[in-house]
Structures are given as C-alpha cells and as structure tokens.
Amino acid sequence: MIASTSDNFSNKRGPEPVKGRKRPAGRTPARPRVKFExxxxxxxxxxxxxSTNSGRVYLPPDWVGSKVKIIKLE
Known part of the structure; x- marks a missing residue:
C-alpha cells in the first residue's frame, strides 16, 4: 500500500521548544557561544x-589570494 503525500509530511515540524525558555521571534534556536583563538x-x-539571495563582505584588494577565516559574532 502506498501512503498519500499528506501522510508523509504531516509530522515533520521539528523539535518541540524547551518549556520555560523563549527564543527570539524570527531567529533560529540559540547555539552556545564558543571561544576561538x-x-x-x-x-x-x-x-x-x-547580495541577491546571499550575503557579501567586501575586503581590501591587497587581500586577494590570501587565506581568511570568517567568524560570526552575533
């Protein structure tokens, strides 16, 4: 027997929120902050x-060809 499409996707809502903790509207669940050295x-x-459907950061032209690391701060 083949299940209908609505049966396949009806229960895929993600994890339930933790009681007592509210997350900010419009943001993904908070991850613990880590320290980078x-x-x-x-x-x-x-x-x-x-930049259309992505993000962009402009860097100085003398950095072209250099190896860089990007760390999200907030």
Missing amino acids: VYGEEMLEKSVKL
Missing part, C-alpha cells in the same frame, strides 16, 4: 550586506 596578521570587523 586565531593568530593572523590583520583583522577587520565588517557587516554582511545583502
């Missing part, structure tokens, strides 16, 4: 700008 030569702090 990174050694490098230079650091910039910038905001991610909207």
Whole structure:
C-alpha cells in the first residue's frame, strides 16, 4: 500500500521548544557561544550586506589570494 503525500509530511515540524525558555521571534534556536583563538596578521570587523539571495563582505584588494577565516559574532 502506498501512503498519500499528506501522510508523509504531516509530522515533520521539528523539535518541540524547551518549556520555560523563549527564543527570539524570527531567529533560529540559540547555539552556545564558543571561544576561538586565531593568530593572523590583520583583522577587520565588517557587516554582511545583502547580495541577491546571499550575503557579501567586501575586503581590501591587497587581500586577494590570501587565506581568511570568517567568524560570526552575533
């Protein structure tokens, strides 16, 4: 017997929220913050700008070809 499409997707709502904890509206569940220790030569702090259906960060042209790491702060 083949199940109908509505049977396949009716119970896929994700985990139930933890009682007593409210999460901010419009945000994904909070992850615990972690500490990163990174050694490098230079650091910039910038905001991610909207670019069609993704985000974009502009960096100085002399950084082209360099290896960089991006860490989400908030």
